[in-house]
Structure formats: C-alpha cells, structure tokens
Amino acid sequence: MSVWPAWEVRENEGAVTTAWFDVRLEFGDGARVDALAVVSQGRVRLEDVRAQPALSLDDLAVLADWIEDPLAEVSGAGPEPEPEAAGSRRARPAWPRGVEGRRLVAQEYRTAQERGVDPVLAVMCATGHSRRKSLRLIAQARDAGYLTPRHARR
Incomplete structure (x- = not known):
C-alpha cells in the first residue's frame, strides 16, 4: 500500500484542518485500487475510488478499514470514534438477515x-x-x- 499527500487546507493559525491523500493498493494477482481519501476532524472518508477489476459492495465497505491505519500514520492524527459508535465500525445500521x-x-x-x-x-x-x-x-x-x-x- 502506498499513501502520499495530495493537498491540505489550513486555518489562520496554520493548523491543518483537512487533508487529502492519494492511496494505492496493489495485489499480487495484478488487481489495483486507487482512492482519494480525506482526513478531517480525525475521520477518514473516501471521495473517489477506482479499482481494476471493480470492487464488490462488500469489498468497498472493507476498503475504509484497510486504509484507515496507514492514513492515520501518515496524517499524524488518529481517528477518534464518537462515543455512541465506539463499538461499531459499520456505516449503516445493522439489519437482520x-x-x-x-x-x-x-x-x-x-x-x-x-x-x-x-x-x-x-x-x-x-x-x-x-x-x-x-x-x-x-x-x-x-x-x-x-x-x-x-x-x-x-
């Protein structure tokens, strides 16, 4: 996995408030995922994802988990979960099967x-x-x- 800064937004005091990062994952079978991720207020969000071959929805949901720790290391700000969501990493509510x-x-x-x-x-x-x-x-x-x-x- 490769992570490198794309651009950032700073406040008047010079502190970085939002930073964008280019992320590339390359797999042994030739598959590749390129993403544009945003780190803002300790949260990681994906703005753009391109994959070859295409990702399934389940793989896309896991993608954020794959890149969260490397982004936290590069950006210097670890994600801080909200108190009510501390035990859950799902973006959507759990639905019974x-x-x-x-x-x-x-x-x-x-x-x-x-x-x-x-x-x-x-x-x-x-x-x-x-x-x-x-x-x-x-x-x-x-x-x-x-x-x-x-x-x-x-």
Missing part, C-alpha cells in the same frame, strides 16, 4: 405504501442499502410470501 430481515422489509414496504410514499426509498432508508440491494431485498420478501406478487402470472 434471513426471515426476520425479509419480514421487516415487507413491513417497511407496506407502511410506506399506506402513507403514499415511495416504498423502495423507505426500504433504502431503513436498511441503509443502495437501491439495487433494496430491490433485491424486496424481491426476496415477495418470494418468501410476505408481499403480494408484482405481476399477475398468466
């Missing part, structure tokens, strides 16, 4: 329909997943029988 998760997805979907709002957006907000993943969860809830079929079968 399996039957319980499907049942909750169906419940969110039906509640949104009753309120007249977009049910897919409601599932996205509840789970913290992307639109594609939320649609997949809704389809799984349909297949499990928690929601009515989308189209009438002929």
Whole structure:
C-alpha cells in the first residue's frame, strides 16, 4: 500500500484542518485500487475510488478499514470514534438477515405504501442499502410470501 499527500487546507493559525491523500493498493494477482481519501476532524472518508477489476459492495465497505491505519500514520492524527459508535465500525445500521430481515422489509414496504410514499426509498432508508440491494431485498420478501406478487402470472 502506498499513501502520499495530495493537498491540505489550513486555518489562520496554520493548523491543518483537512487533508487529502492519494492511496494505492496493489495485489499480487495484478488487481489495483486507487482512492482519494480525506482526513478531517480525525475521520477518514473516501471521495473517489477506482479499482481494476471493480470492487464488490462488500469489498468497498472493507476498503475504509484497510486504509484507515496507514492514513492515520501518515496524517499524524488518529481517528477518534464518537462515543455512541465506539463499538461499531459499520456505516449503516445493522439489519437482520434471513426471515426476520425479509419480514421487516415487507413491513417497511407496506407502511410506506399506506402513507403514499415511495416504498423502495423507505426500504433504502431503513436498511441503509443502495437501491439495487433494496430491490433485491424486496424481491426476496415477495418470494418468501410476505408481499403480494408484482405481476399477475398468466
């Protein structure tokens, strides 16, 4: 892994408030990940990621964990977790898997329909997943029988 400074923003007193870093991960099989990371107020955020071959969502979620410690060493400021999030490193809330998760997805979907709002957006907000993943969860809830079929079968 290679980390080098890209640019930084300083306050009037000369203290660095925000710093951007270029990060490169190269793997033995030829895969490569280039990222632009921001360190601000002790937190690491990814602004741009390019990977060859493309990363899965699970790999992308782990990417921040891979680069967090090297960035802290280079920037000189270790990340300070918030008190309520000290035990959790997940960016999105935990969502139950399996039957319980499907049942909750169906419940969110039906509640949104009753309120007249977009049910897919409601599932996205509840789970913290992307639109594609939320649609997949809704389809799984349909297949499990928690929601009515989308189209009438002929």
